[in-house]
Amino acid sequence: MNNFDKAYHDLCKKVLSEGESKDDRTGTGTISIFGHQMRFDLSEAFPLLTTKKVSFKLIATELIWFIKGDTNIRYLLQYKNNIWNEWAFKKWVESEDYEGPDMTDFGRRSLVDDNFNEQYKAQLAIFKDKILNDDDFMKKFGDLGNVYGKQWRDWKDVNGQRFDQLQTLIDNIKQNPNSRRHIISAWNPTEIDTMALPPCHTLFQFYVKDGKLSCQLYQRSADIFLGVPFNIASYSLLTHLIAKECNLEVGEFVHTFGDAHIYKNHIDAIEEQLSRDSFDPPKLKINSDKSLFDLEYEDLEIEGYKSHPSIKAPIAV
Known part of the structure; x- marks a missing residue:
């Protein structure tokens, strides 16, 4: 098994064998x-997991969205x-603007009630169309x-x-690579109540050694099955x-966790993933000399990505 998938599989196994049941x-x-830590040597390859398909497009467009300082979907x-x-x-x-069928607890109900799931999908399609095509609606409900x-920029x-x-x-x-203050925090205590979801990946720090840039992320809360594969690749x-941007090579990505958890309705999916062997990890190509702040998804490319099929699991809202 490649080193990247192994680190992730080891985390899954540890939680299943040692974890506590919690509400x-x-x-x-x-x-x-x-408390757990994983390390990924980015000079080896790019850590996009291969024991299930992980969408690089979703990861890259979300990260670019963060970099732009955008908060609207x-x-x-x-x-x-x-x-x-x-x-x-x-x-x-x-x-008060919503006039459709009752969507209370839509995340859970859509999984257990087929009739409700059809209603939910219909309302979600209406919502997405309005976000894309109605500027007033987008400003009111897309943010x-x-x-x-917002916190980064x-x-x-x-x-x-x-x-x-x-x-x-x-x-x-660029100016002081040996500083110990290369830190960005998304955890702004005075604005937590203004966020749809308080930041799970709360703080990250960069470190320069021998012309290589490394990053350590502290993640206070980690949905291991759905979230963590994205977080690894995103950071x-x-x-x-x-x-x-800083004319450096890449070093390590160090992923440090607070509460690392597997949702109980993800256990079967995790066990299916753990039954799979890995492929060789892919490479990342940046096909542009544009500034970080001007890059778009089309400037990025993942080369040689081979994976097992994706595994579906519900998101907890």
Whole structure:
């Protein structure tokens, strides 16, 4: 098994064998451990897991969305990226503007009631069409509040002062690579209540050694089956992009967890994935000399990606 898939499989096995059963905010229930770390040598290859198919397009377009400082899902939907839909949809169906069938607890009900699932899919299709084509609706219901992109690019303190963390980080890496302050935080305590989902990947730090850039992420809460494969690839991609911006090579991505959990309705999917062997990991190509801030998905390419089929599992909202 390749080193990247092995690190992920080892985490899954550890949680299944050592984790504690816990209640959670979503009512789904989890098996959880507290504290774990994985390391990925990005000079070897790109850590897109191969024991199930992981969509690089979804990962890259979400990351570019963060980098742009965007918080509205229209950009994502333009790339058919639906990973943030549920939180925006929830805001609409709980508003006075919504006039359709009752969508209470739509995430769970859509899995157990076929008739309701058809209603849910119909309302979600209406919602997505309005986000893409109705500017007023998009502004009112497409925005997720002060989530990652806002904190990375437009942090606001209690005095109203604004700060671009990402641009400052890049400037500091170029000017003082040995600093221990190459840090971006998405956890802004004064704005947590303004976010559709408080940041799970809360803080990351960069480190320069021998002309190589490494990144360590602290993730307070980690959905191991659905979220973590995306997080691994997303922050590895970010490390590549910032390294290129700063004329450095890539070093390691270090992934550190707080509460690492498997939702109880994901256990069968995890066990199916653990039964698979891996393929060789792919390579990342950046086909542009544009600035990090001007890159689009079309400038990126994954080369030689071979994987097992994707595995479906419900998202807990």
